[in-house]
Amino acid sequence: MLAAIIVILLTLVGVKLVQWVRIRRYEQEFFKRIGVPYVKPHLVFGSNHILRDRSNTQMAVITKWREELGEVFGFFSGGRPSLVVSDLNMVRQILIKDFHLFSNRPSMVIKAEPVITTLVGLRDQRWKDVRALLTPTFSMTKMKLMAGIMNEKIDTLLSIFEEHVESQKTIELYSSFQGMTLDVICECALAIKSNCQRNQNDKLLQAVRGFLQNAVNNFIMLAIYFPFFGMLLSVLSNKLAFSGRMTNMIVKHLKQVIKMRRNNVGEKTVDVLQMMLEASETIIEEKVGKEALSAIPSRKVLSDNEIIANAWVFLLGGFETTANALTFTCYLLSKHKNYQDQLYHEIISVVKDPTCAVTYEHVSEMKLLDQILSESLRLYPPVVTFIIREASEDTQVGSVTIPKNTGILIPIWDIHRDPKHWPDPEKFDPSRFSASSKANSTRHPMAYLPFGAGPRNCVGMRFGQLEAKLALAKIILNYELDLAPETEDPPPLTVPSVAINPARGIFMALRRRSTPTPTNP
Numbered sequence: 001m002l003a004a005i006i007v008i009l010l011t012l013v014g015v016k017l018v019q020w021v022r023i024r025r026y027e028q029e030f031f032k033r034i035g036v037p038y039v040k041p042h043l044v045f046g047s048n049h050i051l052r053d054r055s056n057t058q059m060a061v062i063t064k065w066r067e068e069l070g071e072v073f074g075f076f077s078g079g080r081p082s083l084v085v086s087d088l089n090m091v092r093q094i095l096i097k098d099f100h101l102f103s104n105r106p107s108m109v110i111k112a113e114p115v116i117t118t119l120v121g122l123r124d125q126r127w128k129d130v131r132a133l134l135t136p137t138f139s140m141t142k143m144k145l146m147a148g149i150m151n152e153k154i155d156t157l158l159s160i161f162e163e164h165v166e167s168q169k170t171i172e173l174y175s176s177f178q179g180m181t182l183d184v185i186c187e188c189a190l191a192i193k194s195n196c197q198r199n200q201n202d203k204l205l206q207a208v209r210g211f212l213q214n215a216v217n218n219f220i221m222l223a224i225y226f227p228f229f230g231m232l233l234s235v236l237s238n239k240l241a242f243s244g245r246m247t248n249m250i251v252k253h254l255k256q257v258i259k260m261r262r263n264n265v266g267e268k269t270v271d272v273l274q275m276m277l278e279a280s281e282t283i284i285e286e287k288v289g290k291e292a293l294s295a296i297p298s299r300k301v302l303s304d305n306e307i308i309a310n311a312w313v314f315l316l317g318g319f320e321t322t323a324n325a326l327t328f329t330c331y332l333l334s335k336h337k338n339y340q341d342q343l344y345h346e347i348i349s350v351v352k353d354p355t356c357a358v359t360y361e362h363v364s365e366m367k368l369l370d371q372i373l374s375e376s377l378r379l380y381p382p383v384v385t386f387i388i389r390e391a392s393e394d395t396q397v398g399s400v401t402i403p404k405n406t407g408i409l410i411p412i413w414d415i416h417r418d419p420k421h422w423p424d425p426e427k428f429d430p431s432r433f434s435a436s437s438k439a440n441s442t443r444h445p446m447a448y449l450p451f452g453a454g455p456r457n458c459v460g461m462r463f464g465q466l467e468a469k470l471a472l473a474k475i476i477l478n479y480e481l482d483l484a485p486e487t488e489d490p491p492p493l494t495v496p497s498v499a500i501n502p503a504r505g506i507f508m509a510l511r512r513r514s515t516p517t518p519t520n521p
């Protein structure tokens, strides 16, 4: 009897396995069917195991595939196809011209809160509504108000720099900038006054770092290879409210702050959270009453869940990206002393009195600073695998008919280093972004995408740029940067989730500048 049951079970398993293999093989013939060259997939992993192999960066793998297969090719994650597009006319059609057909990112393999309620994960009309509500939060006027908070945190960073100068120690820049950007975004987006710069063991800093390092974990891998597992995890994680330590910590805190802010309606705090609360359904209801609220179209109000989820995603979006941008810009300046000197002269000629604060207006005047940051973002775009879209219907793009639901990846690392678009691409040359170069350039507008492009580009672009510029201006005004001998040069990189990180840090020797003499611009 037992033997019969075992035989039946084994037969059932065998049949299911054969069915699964057939379906997977069919899925993995996708690119053959649409006539696009592709990376030959492994039955279970697709090509994901090659992309995630830690001995190589994802950029190096994609570059190699692109060299072998051309500007448009495909690869599989499990059975899920991704079309990699670096033909710039096609990129423009996807990101801008036919945006209405490519407005979503590919759906997450585990559809869990809070990420599915954020700008990153929302889809279709609700994404449009929430984006329209949140975009004004990052307007220039609002950014000017945020500059105060940014400057306060940058001053703490400089005091840490000063201690290193005093004790003649080199400083590891990446972790220092992570502390600073987390302190900035915590206060601006989450109303948390953190002190991650002074305390590198701060619980939140550790939790956010851990989250980003493990964002692509074994559960995600299983969900990629076996979508059924992803569906199961989505249900479980939402039913059991099972989120990571960092997410729980933030959600709990935000709930308290929202409650406090509501009880204190008169108090005006200038931060991203407050700006979101202005559009909150509960606050509007308090102001105008239930009946009037029901007359306001739902697209004009944010639920508490949406406010919390988006404050959480701003923390993730604003922390690592800007820390990366600052780290690699300082690295490049330490390697190109001529630019460091020229930049110093520009800063001092604009600020005039070095003891005064560097303001939003000051950095807006600094043309070379803008060129240097732009060139650094070309060579080291902080986010390398996140310009992704999904076709909402079968669409002809260039010579390819992209079927509905196909995921698309725009490989910016390759585009930014393609000699077709950037002569001598490995060279650090900020003059590529001077006003005259730009005016005379025939460069394709899609050849430069550090913040993505089109209606779904980076919502925090101005915030990140302002924070990076204020910090760079203050650093270069006060210190000379020399690459320390313990830094591997060029620095090895890793991509734990979607952003590049220096694998073993960037150490810098700092020299305090003698009190500068103001010069005329």
Ligand code: HEM
Pocket (backbone or CB within 6 Å): 119, 120, 121, 131, 313, 314, 315, 317, 318, 319, 321, 322, 325, 381, 382, 383, 386, 387, 388, 449, 450, 451, 452, 453, 454, 456, 457, 458, 459, 460, 461, 463, 464, 465, 468
């Ligand atoms: C140097 C700093 C930054 C860089 C290089 C950067 C880069 C990017 C890129 C490449 C994208 C994808 C765009 C696309 O798909 O076309 C993106 C999206 C996004 N970024 Fe940033 N980012 C930076 C700073 C920030 C900051 C400071 C915040 C928030 C305060 C932020 C929040 C977001 C959000 C929410 C999205 C998703 C937008 C949407 O789907 O509507 N980013 N970012």
